[in-house]
Amino acid sequence: MKPKALEREKARVEALIKRWQTPMGLGYWRIDRTYWQTAAEFRAWDKDQDDDNTVLVACPDWRYMQCTIHVNCEATAELSDWALEQDIVHELAHCHIDELRWLFAEVTPDVRNHIEHVTEAVAKALVWTRNEIDGTDHITPDGAAKTREAAC
């Protein structure tokens, strides 16, 4: 990935985290980002990942209210602004929901699937609620809210 494309992906992700962190009750959280320039580097870091199409991974530590979001920049470059926003809200929702993992002696695939489903349902509900309230369709890379009318 060329430097200019990498900077574009960083800007898209940063705008979305800036837009959603505080409204999602994470204003007091420390949200770090790690930007992986290539999908190969991302996969090498996340050897346990069984899905080659993974775009983002959140590693929250609810005890200390901090999280690192790992970004596969080659994969984000393939996403529309709308899809990237859904994924960022999903990763931020993990900050609240991953605490439930600690209730299980073992995080089996079944437990993991339930946690993913709840996280995705919450993320979609948040985005849909925002869209219904202010008519926003998605956040653009420059951080502006794009309304449905403007998106057409």
Ligand SMILES: [Zn+2]
């Ligand atoms: Zn997830």
